[in-house]
Amino acid sequence: MFGQRLKRDGWTIDAVLERLATVRRKTGAPAPAWADDAVWIEAALQCSKEDTGQVADESEAYAFEDLFRPLAAQAAEHLWSGLDRQAADNLTAPARASLRRSLLMELCNLCAPVLYERFVAVRNVAKATPDVATKPAHGTALYDQFVAGMKAKEFRHLFEERPVLLRLIAVLTRQWIETSREFAQRLAADLPAIHRDILSSKAVGAVAQIDSDLSDPHNGGRSVRIVTFADNSRAVYKPKDLRLDIAWHKLIERLNNANAPIELKAVRAIARRGYGWTEFINHAGCVDREGYERFFRRAGAWLALFHCFVANDMHQENMIAAADHPVPIDLETILQSTAEEHDTSDPEAWASDLAMEKLANSVMMVGLLPAYGRTPDNNVFAMGGMTADWNAKIKIKWENINSDEMRPTRSKEANAVNPNLPHVDGRYARLVDHVDDLVSGFKDYASFLRQLNEDSKFGDMFEGFAGLPVRKVIRATRFYSMLLQRLRNNRTMDDGVVWSVQADFMARLAEWDKNNDIFWPLQRVERTALLALNVPHFFSPNDISEIRDAAGFSIRTRETPGLSRARVRRKNFDQNEIDWQVEVIRENTRSLTKRGDPETADEPPAAKFFNTTTLPTKTAFIAEADRVAETISH
Numbered sequence: 001m002f003g004q005r006l007k008r009d010g011w012t013i014d015a016v017l018e019r020l021a022t023v024r025r026k027t028g029a030p031a032p033a034w035a036d037d038a039v040w041i042e043a044a045l046q047c048s049k050e051d052t053g054q055v056a057d058e059s060e061a062y063a064f065e066d067l068f069r070p071l072a073a074q075a076a077e078h079l080w081s082g083l084d085r086q087a088a089d090n091l092t093a094p095a096r097a098s099l100r101r102s103l104l105m106e107l108c109n110l111c112a113p114v115l116y117e118r119f120v121a122v123r124n125v126a127k128a129t130p131d132v133a134t135k136p137a138h139g140t141a142l143y144d145q146f147v148a149g150m151k152a153k154e155f156r157h158l159f160e161e162r163p164v165l166l167r168l169i170a171v172l173t174r175q176w177i178e179t180s181r182e183f184a185q186r187l188a189a190d191l192p193a194i195h196r197d198i199l200s201s202k203a204v205g206a207v208a209q210i211d212s213d214l215s216d217p218h219n220g221g222r223s224v225r226i227v228t229f230a231d232n233s234r235a236v237y238k239p240k241d242l243r244l245d246i247a248w249h250k251l252i253e254r255l256n257n258a259n260a261p262i263e264l265k266a267v268r269a270i271a272r273r274g275y276g277w278t279e280f281i282n283h284a285g286c287v288d289r290e291g292y293e294r295f296f297r298r299a300g301a302w303l304a305l306f307h308c309f310v311a312n313d314m315h316q317e318n319m320i321a322a323a324d325h326p327v328p329i330d331l332e333t334i335l336q337s338t339a340e341e342h343d344t345s346d347p348e349a350w351a352s353d354l355a356m357e358k359l360a361n362s363v364m365m366v367g368l369l370p371a372y373g374r375t376p377d378n379n380v381f382a383m384g385g386m387t388a389d390w391n392a393k394i395k396i397k398w399e400n401i402n403s404d405e406m407r408p409t410r411s412k413e414a415n416a417v418n419p420n421l422p423h424v425d426g427r428y429a430r431l432v433d434h435v436d437d438l439v440s441g442f443k444d445y446a447s448f449l450r451q452l453n454e455d456s457k458f459g460d461m462f463e464g465f466a467g468l469p470v471r472k473v474i475r476a477t478r479f480y481s482m483l484l485q486r487l488r489n490n491r492t493m494d495d496g497v498v499w500s501v502q503a504d505f506m507a508r509l510a511e512w513d514k515n516n517d518i519f520w521p522l523q524r525v526e527r528t529a530l531l532a533l534n535v536p537h538f539f540s541p542n543d544i545s546e547i548r549d550a551a552g553f554s555i556r557t558r559e560t561p562g563l564s565r566a567r568v569r570r571k572n573f574d575q576n577e578i579d580w581q582v583e584v585i586r587e588n589t590r591s592l593t594k595r596g597d598p599e600t601a602d603e604p605p606a607a608k609f610f611n612t613t614t615l616p617t618k619t620a621f622i623a624e625a626d627r628v629a630e631t632i633s634h
Contacts, residue, residue: 005507008520034170041170044071045155048148061401062108063408064115066147067155071173072104079177079184087188092230095207102212103176110168114158114490116408119146123404142404164493171532175221183225183237186275193270198235198279205230216477218529218537219550226280234280240332241539242276245269247464248331255305258458261444262301265325274550281320281327283419285426291324295422296434299326299368299386300441306366307581308449308461308573309334310565313473314367319385319420326385326420332471335542335562361569362584363442369588370431386431386438389415432592439585446578453570461570462563469539470562472547474522475506480535487530503530518557525553 003013047070076096080088091099126142150158159166187194187207195202208230215224222239229235245267252266269278286292306314311334318330338360363369368385375381382389393413400406422429431438452458483505486492492499506526511517522538529536538547542562548554 001512004512005510008510008517032167034167034174037170037174038166040074041071041173042155042159042166044074045169046151047074048151061398062105063112063398063401063406064119064147065104065108066402067115067150068104068107068111071107071169072100075103075173075177076100079180082177082181083184084188087184089206090188090191091184091207091210095210099180099210099212102210103173105213106172106176107169110172110488111165111490112408114162114165114493115150116406118150118154118158119143119406122146122149139404140402143402143406162490162493164496164499165490167496168488168493168533172221175217175532179221179223179239182222182239186272187227187237190270190272190277194235194277197270198268198277199229199233201231201233203231204233208232216480216535218534220532221534236278236280236329237275238278239275241274241469242269242271242278244331244334244465244468244470245276245278246271247468248334250464251461254458258452258455260301261448262298262441264298264301264305265322265327267327267329278329281322281329283320283417284323285423286324287424289424289429291424292422292429292434293437294324295321295326295429296386296431296437297441297444298324300438300443301445302326302328303363303366303368303438303585304442304446304449306334306368307363308566308570310336310365310562310569312336312365312367313471314385315383316385316387316389316418316420319368321418321420321422324422332539333473335465335468335470335566337472337540337542337545337557337559337562338565363581364584364588369585370591372591385420388418388421388428388430430592431589435586435589435592438589439582442585443578443582446573446581447575449570450573450575450578453573462566466543466563467541469548470542472538472540474519474526474536474538474547477535480530483530484533484535487533500527500531503527518555521553521555522547525549525551 006013006016045067076099080096122145123142126145195204206229207227209228211226211228212223214226217223219239224239225237227235227237246269249266249268252264256263267278267281270276286295302314306328311331313333314328318328320327320329359365364371366385367383370382370384370387372380372382393415394410395413396408397411398406398408418428421431449461452461483503486502486505487499492502504523504527506523510520510523522536525538526536536549538549540547540562543564544561545557545559546554547557
């Protein structure tokens with residue numbers, strides 16, 4: 001298998017052994033891109049000068065941040081020195097500080113585990129000394145001594161033991177400098193358009209705050225940022241192509257003006273080359289409980305429209321409840337292509353393919369309806385655009401942070417707020433109590449879309465969408481997150497080869513029973529992104545069978561383009577299809593049970609649903625499964 005794996009990259013075992021046996025450092029060979037940054041970064045980390053710059057929010061402390069404030073300050077100098085005065089002046093001092101603290105947070109999160117190991121060793125030695133017992137509890141003498149020792153010589157010793165750590169610090173710092181400079185320049189160029197098209201105001205003041213860490217980092221550390229202006233108005237910066245959002249907003253306006261039975265709301269956006277800005281959708285409550293019914297009817301309408309547009313991944317984080325309007329805030333996974341077809345003569349594999357095809361053509365794929373899964377430690381979690389987030393998340397918290405008694409703890413945090421669901425005075429509605437409203441909205445809007453099929457005056461529903469890029473999810477983000485956790489583990493950072501091998505884990509999941517895997521070239525792109533602590537990001541033009549990345553990589557596939565799928569789906573969206581999808585909705589929501597106070601009870605745990613061996617009734621969904629099984633048996 002190793003020989004087969006090498007062959008896919010154009011190698012043989014003999015050639016690899018020969019190359020490894022003769023490796024020598026070449027005189028005059030260019031150093032890695034991060035090496036130059038590592039020089040000034042190591043010097044900054046050993047700087048004893050205190051950082052006196054303003055901070056955006058001192059209420060949230062980061063573990064060992066005293067060690068990284070000088071580096072963050074120097075990185076900020078690199079950032080602002082490369083900007084023209086106008087771009088820099090758009091940001092107030094607190095805004096600059098909030099930007100800088102985003103780097104500080106990243107560095108502390110990366111380095112805290114290995115620093116804590118060393119701090120505990122120092123503390124244990126100190127506590128064995130008799131005079132330590134007389135020192136006050138929760139003091140900082142030992143911590144201050146540790147910080148001073150790290151700056152004096154221990155950082156050098158740490159990087160000699162774990163050189164990969166210095167590399168990653170350099171990579172994260174450079175990514176922050178470059179992406180922050182790019183953001184500030186783009187903000188300066190687009191401020192007039194943001195005021196006019198997003199904020200509808202000419203006088204909003206300078207930027208008062210920048211919130212980062214709102215999405216996974218892609219393409220060199222780029223991520224979503226929320227810009228808050230002096231008058232508290234906000235706009236969202238997205239470092240990706242937003243032409244899809246523009247086309248979508250125009251479509252929703254056309255549908256609303258075509259006497260749609262349910263009015264929908266789309267996010268306003270500005271699209272530039274490779275990035276853009278959108279309005280910030282605030283999570284607001286309903287005036288009264290009648291707003292719940294309107295909300296879930298609209299959710300049903302969105303389900304019908306997204307189904308026609310072959311969308312998926314419309315989970316909790318991609319929907320915001322703005323009073324009685326569910327508003328989708330991320331459209332990158334509409335117009336999805338089909339998966340690669342598998343030719344097989346094995347009956348079981350054929351049955352599986354038929355089942356997956358049936359599922360892929362149902363409203364279940366949109367992501368608005370409830371779905372469940374299990375974590376590696378066997379806990380059930382829920383997902384879905386209309387599902388309450390009752391999953392408790394494990395987070396690391398620090399007790400007595402940056403003191404002699406500091407220590408990390410694992411705590412479960414359940415969300416008290418569900419931004420994707422409507423509420424009245426903080427009391428959230430639940431899908432289980434409004435399934436009929438959702439079904440009603442789906443049926444009414446689906447019938448409206450079916451009538452538009454026959455209305456030549458409306459024109460092409462997909463006008464303006466052809467050729468636009470859509471996100472292509474090769475692997476689940478959860479999988480990438482697992483690999484990034486491994487790459488952040490300092491225990492493998494003593495050897496660059498051992499550390500980087502972890503990014504090759506994906507090779508185990510390749511299709512080794514085939515002589516040729518057309519997706520194999522994607523692995524090199526995935527590894528490059530992961531080694532920079534980024535989540536790999538791919539996209540496809542919605543009208544051709546191709547997968548690309550931002551750096552220009554591309555491969556051809558045998559998939560059916562998303563736009564072609566959507567056109568066929570809309571053409572076949574007759575009354576029989578609508579009735580079938582309603583059955584799927586009904587069957588799906590049977591996993592929800594009413595219990596307790598309907599106003600306050602959480603979404604029910606799904607363990608019962610998972611352990612059920614028979615489904616409630618033999619509806620069309622089950623009958624279809626029986627039909628497929630009978631076909632296979634013949």
